[in-house]
Amino acid sequence: MVPDPRAFLVSLFESAVDAADSLAAIRANLPARPRGRTVVIGAGKAASQMAAALESLWEGPLEGVVVDRHGPIATCRSIEILQSAHPVPDLAGIAASNRLFEAVKDLSEDDLVIALISGGGSSLLPAPAGTLSLDDEIAVNKALLASGAPISAMNVVRKQVSTIKGGRLARAAAPARVVSLIVSDVPGDNPALVASGPTVPDRSTPQDALNIIAEYRMDLPAQVLRHIEASTAPLPDDPAFAGNEVHVIASARVSLEAAAARARDFGIDAVILSDAIEGEARDIGRMHAAIAREVQSRNRPFAKPVVLLSGGETTVTIGGGSYGKGGRNSEFLLSFCLDIDGLDGIHALAADTDGIDGSENNAGAFADGGSAPRMRALGGDPRAYLAGHDAWSAFSLADDLFVPGPTGTNVNDFRAILIV
Template structure:
């Protein structure tokens, strides 16, 4: 059988997405007793698909409200689905956050709340803290996204500017029992980081939020600074009694998707090398991946080709140019330049939610002749990388991957196929 490199890489991406889809992972995690009444709330790019899975599996009375990104909705009959903006929150997200809080207020001990949480929930469930406007949060969020801050740092700030995150949603539900089912999109799968942890304790502090803003040179208005210096800005801390009836269950994580892709690699007769969840500047992470691919191609270390290098996680992009493209396009463009047309090496990088940053593509594909084809089109990889224009580079080659919203989210997926050994560096 002749191997089609591009088809294999796309198959691996589809496999990774399917392994994390709510229809595959949610039903088995629900309580054994599904006959009673439950109030369902949720936020994230997978929230609508998770709500669908709940409706199919729950035998008792259901009602509730979930919010997902524009275009990521799904048809539900008992649970209302609302769409809002991501990654920068909008009025719709603020309105639905207020409704969610109203829905879980004044509950009794006998009530059950099912909270469906996935990546993107932090901006989708946006309710500013007292004295802070939505425009304040939008401006700070935009600055953080451009600064190169990693997801944990961004969420520390978000939690302390919120009326709903950092355990505050669980506090609002008290004394009802809360079951949180989460799909992780963060390296390390920390419950406190996924969508800024609305139903779990938060160990970070307002002082740390201020320090992060200062470290990245983000200017904040005086009302925001005053709030972060106010003791009321502190989130719910470990050991708080209001969390005693709150249960957290991780139902999908990036590792599951990497394992599923690795199984598919073996089925194709190749060897997988899983690097795990990685963080860092996208173009720098690309250089490391390029070094590993080159070592395999030239020396058969740490494994012999044919093989596939797999990794996940969430890189960052410090925006300096005016081009288009998310972190996956940036990674792949950096990889393309670093490999410099190394024969027999193909790669894919994509976001499992189907949206790379704020663009309409999930990611892109690289082939050994990407640089050559780009040059023939008058497109320079170095110039496009300097302008943060990964989208434009791969669009010129017709190598963008467009899936549309996948309605799940375990963050980035990267696969580098190394087909053969070479006697010397070309």
Template sequence: MVADPKRFLSDLFYAAIESAQPEKCIPNFLPADPKGRLIVIGAGKASAAMARAVEDNWDGDLSGLVITRYGYNVPCQSIEIIEAAHPVPDQSGLNGAKRMLELVSDLSADDTVLCLISGGGSSLLPLPLDGLSLEDKQSINKELLRCGATISEMNCVRRHLSQIKGGRLAAACHPAKVINLLISDVPGDDPINIASGPTVADPTTCADALAIVERYKIKLPARALEILETGAGETPDAADPRLANVETHMIATPQIALEAAAALSEKQGVSTYILGDSIEGEASDVGVVMAGIAKQVAARGQPFKAPCLLLSGGETTVTIKGKGRGGRNVEFLLSLAVALDGQKGVYALAGDTDGVDGIEEIAGAYCDPTTLERAWGKEINPRLSLANNDGHGFFEAIGDSIITGPTLTNVNDFRAIFIDAV
């Protein structure tokens, strides 16, 4: 069975990441040779690795440009790779987005655009509408990240203030054929929410974006508010003829990653249950709920009998109130540990499959029945750490941070709770 819970959970995390590697996912979705040119574009934390996989499996000529996060570059021969900032956009991303629009501005109906999109693309394609500056985009992005909005709500606002998101990039490719290969990092795998949907039709409106701004009391620059109030930021919808020749394929998803981890767990003789691939909500609240389920399993054998493994994915949110170092996965895990209060036989790991939880190069962390005791031994108050949003500081101090380095993919959050029979 499981002799080393930390090793067991870590192996499952890496199995989930491995299942979503572009080199495995890309080959089955490459198009037939076009009559004209093949232009490769894309953005996201996995986009450079996706571009490399295209080159490795394509026999004909191609060219293109993709934008990825700093540190996620994978060298290519014919496709240019630009690195830019995430989660707060920078000038490199702005310049890259401008060049991408220029690259697809003179295509013909014989050409094919292969668009490689993964999580992180929203920040990596920061091309605001006229009258908005990069500084405005940075300010808006920070507000969105802090307010507690869901990823779909954040992306709705971003789309309606952008020259490139919400289908505008696909419209710029017209009349060429556009083939989207997407690695999903969002709950529900809706293409419009992956990198804010630059090459798919947008079902939302400026009024929807304005309602989100008002709901969360988000401070916008005057010009941004004017764009939403007047409808000047409306995006192409499904009826737009420029998007009629767009084809979309989901090549890797959170569910596929969870199934890969579940298969490895079952192979080791552990009964495994996937609770959901799109769990959302405040990270600390989700931690409390998951702790309650784990306690019920441990104490009463309901709804599952121990030993067993509970897997889940999705994207929680953190409403920042403290000044600590954290991310949604360590926020969840610290909340879980506090709620478990040293429960015997319960072990957990939570991490972001892109290797970055929050803004630090830390994927997530691990906890076990001794977590709180070890923290108190270092004079660290777990509840105060949670209140200060200091998950990274907490787990780093007790030696339980999970560091993967750049994973070159992104299928959202991974949460695994192992409940042993005691």
């Protein structure tokens, strides 16, 4: 029996994060030194940690620039670290994108570019294409975030309005060889979708982007739609990418397997439901709750005690209404706790592996059968909080927020449900 369910769940989260540790992942994928220069570029919520890890491992001269979000970052000696905004782009991101292009300018075939890419890079690297402005790119970003579209669909749209995404940064580095080391935060681990693939092209088209915009009823400025209709993006068989390498060095799958192994160290069986779950956060929360209730009451389809693990990236569709504070993991868990209301023996943690869920400083929250009753006892209405997309306020009221701080990695959502 687990003596402290919350401490147990936190230990699983920490094992998942440790499995995505930048130092170990980069060490296992370190490229050979080139005859010429070694230039480091990168962007994402793990960019500064990855840069510091690479710098500690690299033997020889190193230069370059990476972009992380505003807030605490790792420090480097020879790699410049810039900061910009997430999840809504800012002017600092424009300057950062320009610096990345400067870093790969005038390279030769003897030079090596190491690209350190992780989730969050899409917002950190605004680079409006054609006659579009930063305001246009912000409008696209806000529409995407409110649409409920999965991250894979969002990034198909983003690359069509950018001069840096969709492989364009790698193309600018040619004829230098580009080795991309990627920490994946997308279900399925398609490297071209992480941070909208600044160094990894794919075959999605402008029409694919327009279809996504129509499917999710996004209201975008007319000039954005006109630009997408006429846009082009490099394809994977472009000669500029010949000889480049792409390595996914950390992912949700590996992290969930590490959490499962940690659970078994405690003598608790672990089941990984999936590392690629997508869908509306509140719906996925209800689905997880239904499985937990079945295990708790009927000891099927898994025998208790057991911990259910899952990853991926859910979405929260805001629509045209008002909304409060929180993120997709908190919203998932608020929906989950309403469906286990009053039940004993079920304890859950849902958190973003980067340490920040949505708009506030929490990674996610804890929940059990007493969460909803505690909220009501303190004067809150958990269903009203859920309807108003205000999960942070609900869990703050119940003192159930999980605040580990930024982790320096990002392999997306982590969900652990203990049933005893």
